Amino acid sequence: MAEAQAGGVPAAPRGLWYLAMPGTRLRRGTAVHRTLLDEPVLIGRDRAGKVFALRDICPHRAMPLSAGRFDGETVTCAYHGWQFGTDGVCRAIPSLVEDARDSVRLDRIGAGPYPCREAQHLVWVYMGNDHLGDGAGAGGGDGDGDLPAVPEIPARGRPGIAETLYLDCHYDDAVIGLIDPAHGAYVHRNWWWRSSKTLTEKAKRYAPSDLGFTMVRHAPSANSRIIRMLRGEKTVEIGFRLPGVRVEHMTLGDRHTYVGVTAMTPISEYRTAMHHVMYWSHPLMTLAKPLVVPVTRNFLNQDRTAMNRQREGRKKSDAAMLLPDADTPAKWYLALKKELAAARAEGRAFRNPVPETVLRWRS
Numbered sequence: 355m356a357e358a359q360a361g362g363v364p365a366a367p368r369g370l371w372y373l374a375m376p377g378t379r380l381r382r383g384t385a386v387h388r389t390l391l392d393e394p395v396l397i398g399r400d401r402a403g404k405v406f407a408l409r410d411i412c413p414h415r416a417m418p419l420s421a422g423r424f425d426g427e428t429v430t431c432a433y434h435g436w437q438f439g440t441d442g443v444c445r446a447i448p449s450l451v452e453d454a455r456d457s458v459r460l461d462r463i464g465a466g467p468y469p470c471r472e473a474q475h476l477v478w479v480y481m482g483n484d485h486l487g488d489g490a491g492a493g494g495g496d497g498d499g500d501l502p503a504v505p506e507i508p509a510r511g512r513p514g515i516a517e518t519l520y521l522d523c524h525y526d527d528a529v530i531g532l533i534d535p536a537h538g539a540y541v542h543r544n545w546w547w548r549s550s551k552t553l554t555e556k557a558k559r560y561a562p563s564d565l566g567f568t569m570v571r572h573a574p575s576a577n578s579r580i581i582r583m584l585r586g587e588k589t590v591e592i593g594f595r596l597p598g599v600r601v602e603h604m605t606l607g608d609r610h611t612y613v614g615v616t617a618m619t620p621i622s623e624y625r626t627a628m629h630h631v632m633y634w635s636h637p638l639m640t641l642a643k644p645l646v647v648p649v650t651r652n653f654l655n656q657d658r659t660a661m662n663r664q665r666e667g668r669k670k671s672d673a674a675m676l677l678p679d680a681d682t683p684a685k686w687y688l689a690l691k692k693e694l695a696a697a698r699a700e701g702r703a704f705r706n707p708v709p710e711t712v713l714r715w716r717s
């Protein structure tokens with residue numbers, strides 16, 4: 355842990371898509387500042403609805419572009435009014451007199467664009483390996499590899515809930531907390547969930563999957579009260595993949611689906627954004643939304659409180675005991691990151707280190 359936490363956000367793997375924000379929070383013709391992996395990024399949606407991401411620093415004299423204006427087509431810097439297209443290329447420099455214009459190649463001046471894509475109302479930004487700083491692209495092209503897969507919900511693409519919380523903890527601790535199966539009864543003490551008095555033994559089958567692992571489809575635990583309330587045959591599959599994306603896919607009978615996406619995106623060394631997005635098809639859940647929203651927020655806040663408290667301990671300790679089997683997903687996460695780095699350094703294909711196995715724990 356100590357090694358992983360040295361300086362910047364080195365623990366966060368590069369060359370991957372990171373969830374930057376829920377797309378429902380980004381209106382047409384607006385652009386907002388975000389920090390991703392310690393880099394200032396301007397994320398916007400043009401007039402036509404297409405998302406884009408630029409380095410949030412003006413190549414003229416480093417004014418954050420987010421301090422300027424975006425009219426749905428062009429970003430205008432707040433300092434001297436230089437204008438940039440959504441591709442980051444400079445379009446105009448107002449201070450140039452007519453005959454000086456030919457001497458400046460505007461197309462050579464740019465606020466480096468980041469590959470940026472939107473799928474199912476989630477905005478992903480590709481954090482490339484070769485960020486070159488001012489005016490340079492962040493990995494170039496369209497970004498490598500696929501976006502983390504999120505199962506579609508027919509006819510209802512829009513998420514019912516999209517929340518972002520900020521945790522004052524290291525990215526590794528945030529991700530490990532996300533895939534930790536043993537904290538539920540202690541961190542989430544709610545009447546509608548479960549209590550530490552009802553710990554039961556769990557045995558779940560896991561399989562390696564794209565840059566991560568999957569708890570294979572099974573009937574969900576009967577000791578969660580809220581799950582018992584839903585009628586119909588239930589199945590759930592929970593996938594995790596680098597950089598820190600957890601996708602829960604639940605089916606209810608043969609008609610209804612629920613998908614929950616939780617993604618950890620590092621901001622700086624001890625600040626991590628936790629995005630939580632929920633999609634569902636069941637009309638009852640839509641009806642219950644005024645109840646679901648505060649319950650979800652409460653749940654996420656419990657995680658945040660735990661992570662922030664752990665961060666206090668982290669200031670004095672690198673404690674990272676990983677016991678079988680409840681801590682095995684954490685071990686896998688660290689192994690996945692190590693293997694990704696090794697595969698890239700050696701220029702070979704990624705070999706998933708996760709075995710097909712059954713994990714057993716009490717929760």
Ligand code: FES
Pocket residue numbers: 412413414415416417431432433434435436
């Ligand atoms: S700093 Fe942006 S236009 Fe001068």
Ligand SMILES: [Fe+2]
Pocket residue numbers: 531537538541542657
């Ligand atoms: Fe939790």
